[in-house]
Amino acid sequence: MIPMLAEIRIGVARRRRLHLWLPLFLVWILLAALLVLLSPLILIGLVALSVCCLIRRHNPIVLIRIVGSAIVRFGGVLAALTGVHIQIQSPGADVVVRVL
Amino acid sequence: MSEERKKILDMLGDGKINAEQAERLIAALSGGGSGASDDAGSSKPLKYLRVIVDAESHPGQPPTKVNVRVPMQLLRAGMRLSALIPAQARDQVNHALHEQGIPLDLGQIKPENLEALIEQLRDLTVDVDDPKAKVRVFCE
Numbered sequence: 001m002i003p004m005l006a007e008i009r010i011g012v013a014r015r016r017r018l019h020l021w022l023p024l025f026l027v028w029i030l031l032a033a034l035l036v037l038l039s040p041l042i043l044i045g046l047v048a049l050s051v052c053c054l055i056r057r058h059n060p061i062v063l064i065r066i067v068g069s070a071i072v073r074f075g076g077v078l079a080a081l082t083g084v085h086i087q088i089q090s091p092g093a094d095v096v097v098r099v100l
Numbered sequence: 101m102s103e104e105r106k107k108i109l110d111m112l113g114d115g116k117i118n119a120e121q122a123e124r125l126i127a128a129l130s131g132g133g134s135g136a137s138d139d140a141g142s143s144k145p146l147k148y149l150r151v152i153v154d155a156e157s158h159p160g161q162p163p164t165k166v167n168v169r170v171p172m173q174l175l176r177a178g179m180r181l182s183a184l185i186p187a188q189a190r191d192q193v194n195h196a197l198h199e200q201g202i203p204l205d206l207g208q209i210k211p212e213n214l215e216a217l218i219e220q221l222r223d224l225t226v227d228v229d230d231p232k233a234k235v236r237v238f239c240e
Contacts, residue, residue, distance in 0.1 A: 066184075073181045080177040083148065085169035091161040 002028060003082045003099045011094035024099075104129050146172050146222055146239045155233035172218055172239070179214050182206055 006022040035042075046064065053060035084099040105126060112122040153166035185193070190206050197204050209217075221239045228235035 070184050073177070073184060076177040077174065077181055080171055080173040082173075083169065083171040084174065085167070087167040088165070089162075090164040091157050 005100040007098040009096040152236045
């Protein structure tokens with residue numbers, strides 16, 4: 001499941017405590033909308049890339065497959081961030097990062 | 101018949117567990133809950149890698165504590181990402197690891213090996229008990 005929320009708490013000694021809730025689901029919605037809007041440009045880019053590859057006698061499918069695989073794997077890393085919990089408590093600072 | 105049930109029956113057939121233990125395991129599998137035991141816990145998939153550090157600070161001050169929980173899924177995704185490393189760069193990494201005395205070949209890490217590696221982490225517990233710091237690394 002992709003991360004929906006992130007919590008960041010930073011407390012430094014004798015200073016105000018920072019507590020942020022980041023709604024990551026909004027980022028995904030914005031990214032999806034951006035992807036839909038840019039899809040014609042992406043398609044044109046893919047066609048141009050294929051033409052360039054054919055001119056240089058490379059197989060465009062191999063290149064597209066590598067790029068697609070890289071995007072999928074980076075997406076996998078982002079999706080796997082759910083459940084990350086980092087907490088550091090010291091006399092000078094208190095930091096908590098949670099991805100939900 | 102599910103894979104887990106078959107494994108339990110195989111273990112029973114091999115004499116590794118007795119009938120009562122097999123019954124408790126099957127009850128735990130089918131959601132019985134109350135019969136869950138340590139044996140059932142050993143068949144649960146690992147979800148997190150935990151690192152806990154409890155270190156002494158300056159005298160008179162509270163100790164420094166670090167608590168890190170990394171999902172196993174992130175380890176898997178990261179290892180899959182390593183397949184994208186170009187062969188030339190991978191050789192350089194392997195060479196650097198060899199120089200540091202770590203005979204690891206990144207090219208040998210495949211999805212099937214990765215699952216076996218993660219399964220082996222089940223038994224991993226690192227405990228460092230120093231007068232000034234306590235470190236614990238384990239999987240849960």
